[in-house]
Amino acid sequence: MNPVEGHFGDQFIEAFDELLRWRRDVRHFKTDPIDDDVVEGILRSAELSPSVGNSQPWRWVDVRSPEPRAVVKETFMRCNADALNGYRGERAQKYLSLKLAGLDQAPVHIAVFCEDGTAQGHGLGRQTMPETLAYSVVTAIGSLWLAARARGVGVGWISIVEPDDVCAALDVPDGWRFVAYLCLGYPVQVESTPELERAGWQARTDPRARYFVR
Template identity: 45%
Template sequence: MSAFSDAEREAVYRAIFERRDCRRFLPDPLPGDLIARLLSAAHHAPSVGFMQPWNFLLIRSIEVRAQVKAAFEHANAIANAQFHGERGELYRSLKLEGIMESPLNVCVTCDRSRHGPVVLGKTSQSEMDLYSTVCAIQNLWLAARAEGVGVGWVSIVEIEDLRQILALPTEVVPVAYLCLGRVVEFPASPELQRLGWLNRVELEPLVYEDRWGRPSSLFTENPLDADDPSGTKTAP
């Protein structure tokens, strides 16, 4: 099949560059057909050995989400104590979850026992099932952006707390706890960048060639346009 048209290619890059980690949600419920499309996009992610190790646990119950919120508060108190001075003040000002506000929570899990003890692609690197699950999460996130749906990843929660609250089997690992919902806007830049927590790292120093630490000539020969890193703009 040929490459996408210019408009199609630009839309793909737009979803990538405009994806945001969202924390503030509108209460409007998400239609079932929309949720099904997002899950289908996630389910079509690449997976090593075509193992497809993921499951998607939809969490609508206020009671269950309240338990997850309490687990977040406990983990966040521990995290909060590790940041001091101005950094600590900034940390405490951040909104780091939307568990109760979002109309839908989704826990994306990895079944590490799927397909048995010997799985193509895991014989040398056993973590490939976890990495494959992250690909499904990224697919969901990009599809959500294209649909105008915000996604927030809540990582400040202990895995064992999620196991207990969600009654996960021993072999199932919770990889991502996500909040989904409509948002007022998708900001032009990530919130942590806007608030001065961290800046985006430049790409060029991160790219090596043939061996670690050897700079690549890629960007001296093909400089990136800071205003159009995807290279999708066309002449007016």
């Protein structure tokens, strides 16, 4: 492997593809703690992600106190009940059976925000497409997901929450946009197939259906 020559070698590529294959959205966690230096290492890796204008607009909030955790649980329960109302019949039964958050067991909770007003990057790129700031945060979350999995840590992304409730519970500065609430912990089971596929909700589909040539 010689990154300086621009190639990491076949073995690395194979291992990297395995990591991509085995990265999962995890909702079933062991309650064992994660060492602080492991969490720190995961965040340091995520910090290497690309961002528009090198703005690094991601802000990580390590949610440790029970009070904001309780608010997140409440907003999740409420939003999940609302979401269930949008389904009927068998789909509703199926939705009800899904576990869509591991909030109670995950030892580490990280709320991720985008600082929309950041001066870093001097506006490059985002003047024409302001949404690229939030896209940058999502690239960092993708890296975090992989960095965690490489260390044996599972990540679950929770989006079934009211952003205003999360912002208020965590008392974040005005201008921070909520992007994701992440649960981190060691998975109860390691899987190569998405949980929603195993539960019969949605399988992966043919990649060729998403590939176009013009």
